[in-house]
Amino acid sequence: xxxxxxxxxxxxxxxxxxxxxxxxxxxxxxxxxxxxxxxxxxxxxxxxxxxxxxxxxxxxxxxxxxxxxxxxxxxxxxxxxxxxxxxxxxxxxxxxxxxxxxxxxxxxxxxxxxxxxxxxxxxxxxxxxxxxxxxxxxxxxxxxxxxxxxxxxxxxxxxxxxxxxxxxxxxxxxxxxxxxxxxxxxxxxxxxxxxxxxxxxxxxxxxxxxxxxxxxxxxxxxxxxxxxxxxxxxxxxxxxxxxxxxxxxxxxxxxxxxxxxxxxxxxxxxxxxxxxxxxxxxxxxxxxxxxxxxxxxxxxxxxxxxxxxxxxxxxxxxxxxxxxxxxxxxxxxxxxxxx
Amino acid sequence: xxxxxxxxxxxxxxxxxxxxxxxxxxxxxxxxxxxxxxxxxxxxxxxxxxxxxxxxxxxxxxxxxxxxxxxxxxxxxxxxxxxxxxxxxxxxxxxxxxxxxxxxxxxxxxxxxxxxxxxxxxxxxxxxxxxxxxxxxxxxxxxxxxxxxxxxxxxxxxxxxxxxxxxxxxxxxxxxxxxxxxxxxxxxxxxxxxxxxxxxxxxxxxxxxxxxxxxxxxxxxxxxxxxxxxxxxxxxxxxxxxxxxxxxxxxxxxxxxxxxxxxxxxxxxxxxxxxxxxxxxxxxxxxxxxxxxxxxxxxxxxxxxxxxxxxxxxxxxxxxxxxxxxxxxxxxxxxxxxxxxxxxxxxxxxxxxxxx
Numbered sequence: 001x002x003x004x005x006x007x008x009x010x011x012x013x014x015x016x017x018x019x020x021x022x023x024x025x026x027x028x029x030x031x032x033x034x035x036x037x038x039x040x041x042x043x044x045x046x047x048x049x050x051x052x053x054x055x056x057x058x059x060x061x062x063x064x065x066x067x068x069x070x071x072x073x074x075x076x077x078x079x080x081x082x083x084x085x086x087x088x089x090x091x092x093x094x095x096x097x098x099x100x101x102x103x104x105x106x107x108x109x110x111x112x113x114x115x116x117x118x119x120x121x122x123x124x125x126x127x128x129x130x131x132x133x134x135x136x137x138x139x140x141x142x143x144x145x146x147x148x149x150x151x152x153x154x155x156x157x158x159x160x161x162x163x164x165x166x167x168x169x170x171x172x173x174x175x176x177x178x179x180x181x182x183x184x185x186x187x188x189x190x191x192x193x194x195x196x197x198x199x200x201x202x203x204x205x206x207x208x209x210x211x212x213x214x215x216x217x218x219x220x221x222x223x224x225x226x227x228x229x230x231x232x233x234x235x236x237x238x239x240x241x242x243x244x245x246x247x248x249x250x251x252x253x254x255x256x257x258x259x260x261x262x263x264x265x266x267x268x269x270x271x272x273x274x275x276x277x278x279x280x281x282x283x284x285x286x287x288x289x290x291x292x293x294x295x296x297x298x299x300x301x302x303x304x305x306x307x308x309x310x311x312x313x314x315x316x317x318x319x320x321x322x323x324x325x326x327x328x329x330x331x332x333x334x335x336x337x338x339x
Numbered sequence: 340x341x342x343x344x345x346x347x348x349x350x351x352x353x354x355x356x357x358x359x360x361x362x363x364x365x366x367x368x369x370x371x372x373x374x375x376x377x378x379x380x381x382x383x384x385x386x387x388x389x390x391x392x393x394x395x396x397x398x399x400x401x402x403x404x405x406x407x408x409x410x411x412x413x414x415x416x417x418x419x420x421x422x423x424x425x426x427x428x429x430x431x432x433x434x435x436x437x438x439x440x441x442x443x444x445x446x447x448x449x450x451x452x453x454x455x456x457x458x459x460x461x462x463x464x465x466x467x468x469x470x471x472x473x474x475x476x477x478x479x480x481x482x483x484x485x486x487x488x489x490x491x492x493x494x495x496x497x498x499x500x501x502x503x504x505x506x507x508x509x510x511x512x513x514x515x516x517x518x519x520x521x522x523x524x525x526x527x528x529x530x531x532x533x534x535x536x537x538x539x540x541x542x543x544x545x546x547x548x549x550x551x552x553x554x555x556x557x558x559x560x561x562x563x564x565x566x567x568x569x570x571x572x573x574x575x576x577x578x579x580x581x582x583x584x585x586x587x588x589x590x591x592x593x594x595x596x597x598x599x600x601x602x603x604x605x606x607x608x609x610x611x612x613x614x615x616x617x618x619x620x621x622x623x624x625x626x627x628x629x630x631x632x633x634x635x636x637x638x639x640x641x642x643x644x645x646x647x648x649x650x651x652x653x654x655x656x657x658x659x660x661x662x663x664x665x666x667x668x669x670x671x672x673x674x675x676x677x678x679x680x681x682x683x684x685x686x687x688x689x690x691x692x693x694x695x
Binding site: 115119122124236 | 340341343344345347348533534535536553554555556557558590591
């Protein structure tokens with residue numbers, strides 16, 4: 001009989017880990033609270049730096065899940081150590097109880113609520129949206145906030161990130177490259193539009209990211225303004241008046257835009273924190289789950305039999321998440337083999 | 340604009356405001372600029388609403404102007420604040436309301452600083468004892484006087500003689516609200532509605548039948564930043580700020596402006612004359628400017644007080660167009676008659692902006 005492994009979270013981390021665990025001979029059980037697998041990536045359009053369709057990633061991961069037990073619209077109700085040492089009894093909201101020696105937490109992240117940065121006017125002014133809203137629109141969901149033929153579009157980096165007042169001093173890592181990606185995508189749709197990216201620093205750490213950025217300027221004419229947006233207002237004709245500082249020119253800047261996209265940062269999942277505390281799992285000071293070690297044991301927790309993959313421990317790109325999911329599956333295999 | 344979005348933000352910034360028994364302290368300068376405002380705040384709160392409002396002639400400046408112009412150090416300003424609190428304590432009150440918005444900011448800053456640095460509070464207590472043998476309790480509640488009028492706005496509405504409605508068209512009057520910087524920008528959670536979309540004046544306008552105008556430069560300074568105005572060489576910068584605001588609000592054709600700071604109505608009112616002289620442009624209809632009011636003056640008009648008793652004759656920009664819109668009765672001949680009908684003479688009328 002195959003050994004159960006409970007995977008909390010049906011995003012790409014959970015899906016990739018389930019695929020690998022199945023190959024290794026285990027019985028993965030994915031518990032996903034939403035009505036579909038794929039997590040955040042299932043809502044995205046294209047992935048940087050090669051503009052890979054996000055749906056291709058989801059389809060690839062989904063096709064190898066045939067033997068995996070998937071419980072959608074299901075939550076973990078209760079999770080406790082069993083009478084046997086280092087084993088767990090997991091009760092799900094659908095009434096299923098699972099006894100397992102290994103649990104993989106792949107519960108991901110949530111996005112910072114852009115409305116908290118009140119000065120940007122999300123939820124107040126008609127044409128202010130987030131990066132997630134734009135991805136959904138590009139996937140085909142209607143969004144009346146996006147005008148038909150915008151003449152000028154702005155992207156605000158670091159919304160809710162690197163911001164002590166917003167309660168999050170960490171960098172969200174992927175937003176800069178996402179902003180560049182979305183700027184390019186909008187320029188492709190609206191070649192006559194002026195596109196502005198308002199940034200603090202440009203974090204372009206990955207393979208081909210720097211080329212991506214240079215291409216955005218040279219081929220697509222995206223304007224990069226180094227300076228924070230201080231305030232957004234609405235003009236009488238419904239456009240947005242955006243005030244910012246151009247620190248490289250050393251002067252204030254005011255532009256009128258038809259659309260403003262706020263790059264909401266990835267932050268920790270508060271729900272994860274709740275049951276993490278109940279299980280005495282360490283939480284790092286950035287609110288994400290704390291790995292046993294940030295170098296050699298990043299997929300392991302402080303409790304035997306509990307493993308991590310993906311953004312539950314911190315911001316990750318898609319390739320990093322997939323790599324970690326595979327690493328976690330192997331770590332679980334090693335753990336269960338030694339048992 | 341999504342009104343629900345603002346409502347959601349406002350709900351995050353609710354403030355507990357006790358309904359009675361307030362210790363009132365005046366502004367250094369408001370009685371010179373808008374002499375009716377403080378008088379009518381007390382008239383409305385005490386005699387119309389029946390509240391217990393206490394003031395003593397022994398109180399002083401809070402030290403805010405001197406502190407913000409770096410004439411005195413923070414410790415000195417805090418000791419002056421401590422003395423103010425001592426007078427409140429001696430009078431048996433625990434709810435403190437200053438008339439000046441900069442004072443409100445100063446008191447809140449002092450209390451928050453003491454909360455974070457209790458050793459500083461201890462030092463100030465020692466300073467006060469050494470200076471004048473006084474001790475104090477910190478106020479249990481501190482609110483700006485506009486918070487109180489906001490809190491009682493519905494009661495004022497119930498006694499209203501004139502709402503903020505154009506009596507000819509039946510449409511709500513379009514009112515720009517301008518909040519003093521020291522009300523919310525430093526401590527948003529001490530303000531009704533927070534710093535970005537404060538509700539304290541918007542709530543009054545809506546309650547009294549008017550419509551709030553949001554325009555792109557709503558949050559911009561009025562020009563009374565000390566460094567702009569107190570430094571004479573910078574006064575052009577001060578006018579430029581006011582000019583920017585009026586240029587931005589002009590397409591919305593506001594009927595009036597309501598403010599809650601000593602300096603803001605002064606500058607928004609007076610600089611309209613200077614802008615008219617410099618550029619030939621006025622922002623009201625037919626050569627008039629846009630009248631600017633303190634919230635006490637507007638509350639007084641709503642309650643039916645005589646505009647000249649409210650001190651509106653001291654405004655640079657003519658208020659008569661708004662009075663006519665609201666249907667407020669007034670005697671133009673009595674405008675410059677003082678107590679006992681004494682002739683106060685006439686101010687020189689500018690040619691660049693229409694005044695009455």
